Amino acid sequence: MIQLILDGEATDQQLARLKVNLESCQPCIEMYHLEKEVKELLTKRMEKRCCPEQLVATIKSKILRFS
Secondary structure: OHHHHHOOOOOHHHHHHHHHHHOOOHHHHHHHHHHHHHHHHHHHHOOOOOOOHHHHHHHHHHHHHHO
8 A cells, every 4th residue: 555655546435444553553654764765775776768669569468458
């Protein structure tokens, strides 16, 4: 659930549940801060580049075959 929240994909109910949990659970607080720090470090170090169109097309075609 922490990943959903850090990625901005959590529901309001999940956000509320985490908020209550973080008020009383020290291990949860520590895990939240650790996950947040790791995500921030990875984001800062990742180089953003466009994918070649051929790669995108290949991935899409393989996904469609499994659907």
